[in-house]
Amino acid sequence: MVMKKKPKLEEEEVHRVAQFLLINSEAIRGNHFNGSLSLIYFLFEYSRFFEKEDYSLFAFEHFETVLKQELSKIDKNSYDSYSGLAEIGWSLMKFIEEGYFESDDLEEILSMIDKIVFYEVEMLSRTSFELIYLPQLLFLGVYLEERSNLLVSHNDYLLETKEYLLISFFEIGTNIGNIPIENKELLKLCRLFYKNGMSNVIISHFCIEGLKKIEELLPSNNDSNVGHNLFDNLKTDSIEIVDYLYKNKKGMEDRSLKKLILLGIRMINYNKIKKNKSFESYLEEFNSNPRSNEKAFI
Numbered sequence: 001m002v003m004k005k006k007p008k009l010e011e012e013e014v015h016r017v018a019q020f021l022l023i024n025s026e027a028i029r030g031n032h033f034n035g036s037l038s039l040i041y042f043l044f045e046y047s048r049f050f051e052k053e054d055y056s057l058f059a060f061e062h063f064e065t066v067l068k069q070e071l072s073k074i075d076k077n078s079y080d081s082y083s084g085l086a087e088i089g090w091s092l093m094k095f096i097e098e099g100y101f102e103s104d105d106l107e108e109i110l111s112m113i114d115k116i117v118f119y120e121v122e123m124l125s126r127t128s129f130e131l132i133y134l135p136q137l138l139f140l141g142v143y144l145e146e147r148s149n150l151l152v153s154h155n156d157y158l159l160e161t162k163e164y165l166l167i168s169f170f171e172i173g174t175n176i177g178n179i180p181i182e183n184k185e186l187l188k189l190c191r192l193f194y195k196n197g198m199s200n201v202i203i204s205h206f207c208i209e210g211l212k213k214i215e216e217l218l219p220s221n222n223d224s225n226v227g228h229n230l231f232d233n234l235k236t237d238s239i240e241i242v243d244y245l246y247k248n249k250k251g252m253e254d255r256s257l258k259k260l261i262l263l264g265i266r267m268i269n270y271n272k273i274k275k276n277k278s279f280e281s282y283l284e285e286f287n288s289n290p291r292s293n294e295k296a297f298i
Contacts, residue, residue: 017264086143089113141168
């Protein structure tokens with residue numbers, strides 16, 4: 001007789017988190033980063049890391065449902081969150097890039113989203129710009145930056161995408177100086193935005209100037225854990241940016257589930273990087289910082 005080896009505590013906990021989120025997935029509100037997209041990302045990552053195909057199938061079906069719901073709003077002219085649609089389009093490109101699934105309809109879907117994103121960027125650039133619009137414009141810019149990378153072989157359509165990409169970066173750069181120094185989460189999100197765009201020749205010069213402005217407001221000495229894209233930051237210990245994405249005024253149940261998604265993603269990352277400290281101390285550290293873990297959900 002061979003005694004079955006007991007799984008490590010961190011693996012037991014992440015399995016429990018995954019099962020709980022799967023069962024309660026319908027209670028998570030919102031088809032954006034502050035909701036279903038983060039859940040879907042977690043389930044894809046969990047499925048890949050622990051080789052549980054059922055979770056991947058559920059994530060794929062859930063994402064298909066989200067996509068159909070939001071695209072149907074375009075047909076009905078009832079869309080009320082353009083940056084949310086950009087988040088879905090960006091996530092679609094990232095999910096395919098990560099190899100979670102393939103799609104023969106990618107270009108058709110993205111072309112529908114493009115029209116809405118182009119329109120919103122143009123409207124924001126023509127209005128009297130206020131700081132409250134900046135996160136929305138950041139998400140539109142993130143989408144356009146990723147979209148331009150995908151369109152390298154579509155020269156005619158790339159020109160129009162480049163135009164709106166440049167407009168979004170110009171507006172963001174113009175308004176960085178208006179961000180209060182105490183709003184570190186937004187400044188870090190802008191820094192991430194510019195770092196991610198450095199490899200894109202279309203907007204690299206905007207990125208250099210933008211990073212200089214942000215460095216004056218918020219030195220990057222203690223910002224080494226920032227990832228290379230929005231979902232990368234869901235996997236790092238630099239939790240402030242993710243908390244900024246998660247801010248909402250929903251009910252306690254929804255709020256708690258979203259905290260659990262975030263914890264689950266960090267737990268998977270913990271398994272990947274195998275830090276030299278106990279999981280108990282890791283959880284204690286995660287739960288002991290009310291500034292980064294609580295304020296974003298109230």
